[in-house]
Structure formats: structure tokens, C-alpha cells
Amino acid sequence: MSVNGSVIDAPVAVPATGLLSAAGELSSLAARHAADADATRSLSHEVVDAIREAGFARHFVAARFGGTEGSFEELTRAVVSVGEGCAASAWCASLAAYSARFASHLPDEGHQALWGGSPDTVVATGLMPAGRARPADGGWLVTGQWAYVSGVDFADWVMVCAAVAGEEGPPQLRFFTLPRGAYTVRESWDSVGMRATGSHTVVVEDVFVPRHLSFDRADMLTGRNAGSDVPAHNVPFQAVGGLTFIAPVVGAATGALAACAGSITGRRRNQTAELTVVRASGRIDAARHLVLENAAVLDGRLFTPEHMARNERNATFAAETLREAAALLVGAAGTGGLGEGHALQRFWRDITSATSHVALQYDTAARKNYSAVLLGPEG
Incomplete structure (x- = not known):
């Protein structure tokens, strides 16, 4: 199984979901649109729809919500395949999958809010702590600006990390999840490469976030998940x-x-x-x-x-x-x-x-x- 600690041909217990075959078709589509996406600094609606339809957003979503609970290997191969046609499309597809995995740390009521209507909900994530939150009745009031939030143009929800000041000790870092309309987007992404990822700045101004749409950042870092027993x-x-x-x-x-x-x-x-x-x-x-x-x-x-x-x-x-x-x-x-x-x-x-x-x-x-x-x- 391993040689000097490295993994060789480790078995994957999770069955294939069909993502890899769908990724091949998406790669061809993305390649045809890649030059225009680079020039306009945005993915076409056709490519965005294809990323969702291929199953990237639902890859790590729990089966009870219609998700596929897929493997890391299948996702990796699928993202690589899309990247052969368009790197920006692959970047957004990868983050659509992994952001759902991050959001799985929400309480069960939060799972219902995100995926109760569809497993193909797209979440965009600002991983770096950049804002602040203060306790309010039943949740927190969040304020801040988060740069480089890829895929925010077509995301249904945004998840950002902010500091909650405590009475004693250092501030606690938490993630807060907000639906489209609760935040604004400032177009700030002007990189020479990966132009079409739309990695703009999310601006939140004193928005209330209920408890079921937040979780402790330490849970994501350690892998502890009280809201789900899905291995991924x-x-x-x-x-x-x-x-x-x-x-x-x-x-x-x-x-x-x-x-x-x-x-x-x-x-x-x-x-x-x-x-x-x-x-x-x-x-x-x-x-x-x-x-x-x-x-x-x-x-x-x-x-x-x-x-x-x-x-x-x-x-x-x-x-x-x-x-x-x-x-x-x-x-x-x-x-x-x-x-x-x-x-x-x-x-x-x-x-x-x-x-x-x-x-x-x-x-x-x-x-x-x-x-x-x-x-x-x-x-």
C-alpha cells in the first residue's frame, strides 16, 4: 500500500458518480469559450450552467439532499480534465465542490437552508479571516470585505470568515454563510492570469447571520464535523x-x-x-x-x-x-x-x-x- 510513507494505488471505497465523463464534455465546451472568457474576464452562462449540471457543486453534498458524496480522486481527475480546456473553468468547478465540503460543517438546519431545495447550490468562499462579527440575538451581525472570492458572480451563497471578539482571550474565528442579496460584490479582480475566475471582493455591511449559518473555523481545520458523518x-x-x-x-x-x-x-x-x-x-x-x-x-x-x-x-x-x-x-x-x-x-x-x-x-x-x-x- 505504501512505500516510505507515500501512497501508491490506494483503493477508493467511494463509487464513481459520473463526474469524470461529464467533465470531458465540459472541458471541450470550456475550451471553445476560453478565449472569450479570458477577454471578457468572465465565464459564459453556458459554461457556468455546464459546471453546475456536470455535478461539481453536488459532488460532496450529502446523499440525503440529492448529493453524490463523491471521492477526492474522482473530483481531482475531473478538475484536471476541465483544466485541459480552460484553467479558469476548472478553478471555479473545483471551488464549487470544495466550498460545499466546507459548508458541510454547518449545523443540520444550515444544511437544509443550503441544499434543501437543490444539491446543486453553488457556494463561493472567502477562506481568509478579514471581517468582524458581534453577537446578536440568535446569531451575529457581520461586517467586512473579503478579496479574491472566486466564482462569486454566479454563486447562490457566500461563506466568509470573520473574528468574533470575546470578553477574554483572542477573538474567535468563525465562518458565516450569506445568501445572494445579503452582500455586494466589488469588481476588483484584475490579475494577468485566471481572468475569468471572477475572484472579486465581497462586501458585507452589518448583516445578521443566524446561528445555523455559522460554524467555528477550528472545526474545519481539525476536520471535526458535528453536523455530518459523511467521510469527506x-x-x-x-x-x-x-x-x-x-x-x-x-x-x-x-x-x-x-x-x-x-x-x-x-x-x-x-x-x-x-x-x-x-x-x-x-x-x-x-x-x-x-x-x-x-x-x-x-x-x-x-x-x-x-x-x-x-x-x-x-x-x-x-x-x-x-x-x-x-x-x-x-x-x-x-x-x-x-x-x-x-x-x-x-x-x-x-x-x-x-x-x-x-x-x-x-x-x-x-x-x-x-x-x-x-x-x-x-x-
Whole structure:
């Protein structure tokens, strides 16, 4: 099952849901719309509808609400597939799935509010603490601004993290879930890559959030879930965090490889360019294996400190490796690959932008925990 602690071909007990086959069709659709999405900085309604219809939003939703309770491996492969056509579409699809998993920590009444009408409810999440909340009768009054909330343009609900001041000790961090209409969106996303993710700023001004639409951030971090016994709802955030963001990048790098190869095929062969493409392909395959290993850890419920730290290391190393691969492909393609209408330059920009995410940085996401595994605690 494992070699030196790494997971190899770990079995997945969760049956397939059909998401992967639907993702193949979505990838083709997203690829056709990718250039326009990049230019307009938004996904088309057709692609947004297809993300919902494919089953990404319901992938981790409980079966009692019509969800599919899918596996991490199937979701990862599906997101990679979509990313081969359009990185921004894959990013939004991934977050639609994982945001529902985050929201599963709500009390049962909160589950009813989100999914009682449909398992395909789309939730957008502001993971970083950025606002404040004060107790009110039956809940809290929330105020704040949360940047980089991907997919907020078409989300049905938004979940944000805010600090609740206590009488003693440090503030408690909680997540608060608000329906569309209870917040405003300030269009602030102007990144050179991942333009169509619509990762704008959510603004909340003194909005009441009832108790059943809130939960303690510590529950998500530890994986404790008093509201659900679905296995995927009881996973420590450390183990899963990077997987949310790296799977779309694997798909984008695979798409970049195909775009680069297409630009070289038929031309007079250049040995240097050929070797460069081969080197890039090895990096992409290596990153894919590490990312799939992370999914196997989650489906196999291997939540030891070593496995969780390795998952962080795998995601950040994969990000670094995929950035290198993208740079190699651009170099191999030459000037033509940087043409405004060439898919390669879009994938290159998307990979560069996506791997700047804090969850994919060595210093913030991997160094401390995995160095402790390898070297022991400091001091």
C-alpha cells in the first residue's frame, strides 16, 4: 500500500458518480469559450450552467439532499480534465465542490437552508479571516470585505470568515454563510492570469447571520464535523487545502503541453525544442502523480501528521514544477506561442497566476510542517 510513507494505488471505497465523463464534455465546451472568457474576464452562462449540471457543486453534498458524496480522486481527475480546456473553468468547478465540503460543517438546519431545495447550490468562499462579527440575538451581525472570492458572480451563497471578539482571550474565528442579496460584490479582480475566475471582493455591511449559518473555523481545520458523518466532511483542512487549487493547474499545464506540441508539429524539427518539450512533459506527469497521491491520502483517510504534511509538500512542489514546465513550453514554442490568439500564452498566464496562491507557496504551506517530519521539531 505504501512505500516510505507515500501512497501508491490506494483503493477508493467511494463509487464513481459520473463526474469524470461529464467533465470531458465540459472541458471541450470550456475550451471553445476560453478565449472569450479570458477577454471578457468572465465565464459564459453556458459554461457556468455546464459546471453546475456536470455535478461539481453536488459532488460532496450529502446523499440525503440529492448529493453524490463523491471521492477526492474522482473530483481531482475531473478538475484536471476541465483544466485541459480552460484553467479558469476548472478553478471555479473545483471551488464549487470544495466550498460545499466546507459548508458541510454547518449545523443540520444550515444544511437544509443550503441544499434543501437543490444539491446543486453553488457556494463561493472567502477562506481568509478579514471581517468582524458581534453577537446578536440568535446569531451575529457581520461586517467586512473579503478579496479574491472566486466564482462569486454566479454563486447562490457566500461563506466568509470573520473574528468574533470575546470578553477574554483572542477573538474567535468563525465562518458565516450569506445568501445572494445579503452582500455586494466589488469588481476588483484584475490579475494577468485566471481572468475569468471572477475572484472579486465581497462586501458585507452589518448583516445578521443566524446561528445555523455559522460554524467555528477550528472545526474545519481539525476536520471535526458535528453536523455530518459523511467521510469527506470529516477531513482536516491541512490534508486537503492545496488540492483545491493545484488540480486546475495540472490540467492547465496539460493543455499548455498540447498547445505547444500543436505549434511545433509540422514545422522543421528543432532538436533543442523537442528536448525542451520532453523535459516539460516529465515535470507535468510528475506533478500529476503527486496530486493524485494527495487525493489517495484523503480517500484512504490517512490523516497522520506525516501524510498531511506530505500533502502540503506535494501540492507546493507540484506548483513549482508546473511553473517550470510552463516556462519551458513557452521557450520551446518561440515567439509564435506568445501570440495574442495562441492558447499557450493564456495557459502560461493562468499557471503563473494560479500558483501565486498562498496555499501553493512553500514558505507558507509546506516548509514548517514537512521539515518537522524530516528533521524533527525545532530546538
